[in-house]
Every structure is written in structure tokens, then in C-alpha cells.
Amino acid sequence: MQAPAEKLKVLFLCTGNSCRSQMAEGWVRHFLSDRIDPYSAGIEIHGLNPRAVAVMAEAGVDISHQRSRHVSELRDLEFDLVITVCDHARESCPIFPGKTKMLHRGFDDPPRLAKGAASEEEALAHYRRVRDEIMEFVQTLPALLSED
Numbered sequence: 799m800q801a802p803a804e805k806l807k808v809l810f811l812c813t814g815n816s817c818r819s820q821m822a823e824g825w826v827r828h829f830l831s832d833r834i835d836p837y838s839a840g841i842e843i844h845g846l847n848p849r850a851v852a853v854m855a856e857a858g859v860d861i862s863h864q865r866s867r868h869v870s871e872l873r874d875l876e877f878d879l880v881i882t883v884c885d886h887a888r889e890s891c892p893i894f895p896g897k898t899k900m901l902h903r904g905f906d907d908p909p910r911l912a913k914g915a916a917s918e919e920e921a922l923a924h925y926r927r928v929r930d931e932i933m934e935f936v937q938t939l940p941a942l943l944s945e946d
Contacts, residue, residue, distance in 0.1 A: 805835040806878040806943060811887045814844025815866040818883045818905050821929055824854050824861035825936040834939065837877070839869040841890045847909060853925040857933070879943070883932075901942070903935055 808826065810819035819838035826836035843866045854861045869892060881901045882888040888902045908928045912921035 805833060807835050807837065807875060808939070809869075809872065809875075809877045809880045810836065810838040811869060811880055811882050812838075812840055812884045813886045813907075814842050815840030815868075816844040816847040817850040817908055817925075818928065818932065819887075820846060820850055820861055820864055820866070821854055821932045822881070822883060822936060823864060824859045825933050826939070828859045829936060830939060834943075837872060837875070838864070839867050839872055841869060841887055843868050849908065849912070849922060849925045850929075853922060853929050856926070857929060905931055905935075 810822040810826075812819040815838055819840065823836045823838035826834050830836075845866045846861070846864060851862050876896050877894060877898045879899050879901060880894055881903060883903060883905050884907065885904055888904070894900070905928050906924070908925040911924040915921035915924070
């Protein structure tokens with residue numbers, strides 16, 4: 799009998815681990831949990847963004863149990879892939895030892911975009927757009943990971 803393949807450990811890293819990286823972790827758990835063990839963290843800790851939780855719930859993905867954490871909390875784990883989802887995280891990303899591969903895929907910052915919104919619905923539209931862009935990216939991960 800063949801041993802089950804070990805899941806790949808993937809870390810999504812952003813500035814505050816409040817929105818984009820949390821959404822990415824949630825999408826991977828939703829679509830790819832049989833192949834990927836997802837984590838998210840930030841260069842800083844800003845807390846889980848309630849609007850991110852709300853728009854993910856609209857899409858049928860519950861991220862309310864996730865929590866915002868600093869990348870240093872995960873220093874004892876060896877990741878196969880670290881994906882920075884914002885430019886600040888890419889510029890501030892710590893060094894990951896060993897076999898860890900790095901990938902950058904930046905997404906707009908919904909909280910920043912929503913600051914100028916005239917209504918809650920307009921603010922949520924920014925979150926929904928980025929949520930959907932992250933979902934599309936996450937669905938490409940199996941192909942990206944098989945290119946190795």
C-alpha cells in the first residue's frame with residue numbers, strides 16, 4: 799500500500815494578516831485542503847477584518863475561526879512555498895531557510911480602497927472584487943506547484 803502524499807505547506811504573507819492573506823488561506827482550505835496545508839501571517843498584526851469575513855461567508859467560505867498572526871509565530875515550520883500577496887510583504891519578507899520557494903502575487907488592499915467609499919455596499923464591492931481575484935489565483939496553484 800502506498801503512503802499518502804504529504805501535503806504541501808503554503809504560507810500566504812501580507813502586511814497585517816487581516817484580509818488578503820486570510821482570504822487566500824480560506825480559499826485553499828475550501829478548494830485544495832486535500833493537497834495543501836495553508837497558513838497565513840503578516841509582517842504586522844492588524845486583526846481579522848470583519849468585511850473580509852463577511853464577503854467570504856457570502857461565497858460560502860467561513861474564515862471567522864482564523865486569527866491574525868505574526869510571521870514569527872510560524873518560524874518553526876518549513877514551508878514549501880511562501881506567497882506574498884502585497885508589495886509591502888514582498889519587500890519586508892523574512893528569509894525562509896531550506897527548500898522554501900518564494901512567489902509574489904500582489905492584490906489590491908480592500909481596506910485602503912474602501913476608505914473612500916460612499917456607502918457600505920460600495921466598500922464591500924472592493925472586498926468582493928479582491929476576494930474573487932484571490933479565488934481565481936488559488937485555483938491556479940495546483941498547476942503552479944506541478945511546474946517544479
